[in-house]
Amino acid sequence: MNIKVFIYDDNLSRRDSLKALLELSPELEFAGEAINCSAAVQDMETCFPDVVLMDINMPVVDGIEGLKTIKQNFPHIKVLMQTVFDDSDKIFECIKNGASGYILKKDPPQRILQAIQEVYEGGAVMNPSIALKVLEYFKPQEQKSPLSEREQQVLQLLAQGLSYKMVADKLFLSFHTVNSHAKRIYEKLHVSSLGEAIAYYYKNLHQ
Structure with a gap:
């Protein structure tokens, strides 16, 4: 037909x-x-x-x-x-x-x-x-992270299980500076614990 x-x-x-x-x-x-x-x-x-x-x-x-x-x-x-x-x-x-x-x-x-x-x-x-x-x-839009490059480095190391002191040693920063970065990470991501920040890292930033 x-x-x-x-x-x-x-x-x-x-x-x-x-x-x-x-x-x-x-x-x-x-x-x-x-x-x-x-x-x-x-x-x-x-x-x-x-x-x-x-x-x-x-x-x-x-x-x-x-x-x-x-x-x-x-x-x-x-x-x-x-x-x-x-x-x-x-x-x-x-x-x-x-x-x-x-x-x-x-x-x-x-x-x-x-x-x-x-x-x-x-x-x-x-x-x-x-x-x-x-x-x-x-295609999903590339997600732009609210974190600066340094903050992302800090969060990546924390996500790998390093303590603030170990992160400070690895990045040649003072403990106080790492602590400040962590606070800013919490604020920018609107989270209140390291666990939540790490969860954000694995969901959005981890390749």
């Missing part, structure tokens, strides 16, 4: 080239087209596509609004976003609203056909440069 594909794009030559691409592919079938998403519900009810190729930037009603409308009313229809931008905010907006994938218009024809097939089969498709942005976005 052929995969029926509906195209949203306000660029006529782009729509024509996508149609030609679909017609050359025996397992795909062109279901319909529109220049924006102002009649998205009607388009879906008339054409019953399996997959929608959705341009993001279109006049009147854009692809993000169209995506929301289609997913709310026809959750089974797969929507594959396509754009010239690999714009992070728009990517996440689309992913949050149920897009099945995201390709760039400059992706080669073979990749576009493959993407349609993949989302139809339930996969999630992402152009590599977009996948990288998504990973960057979800």
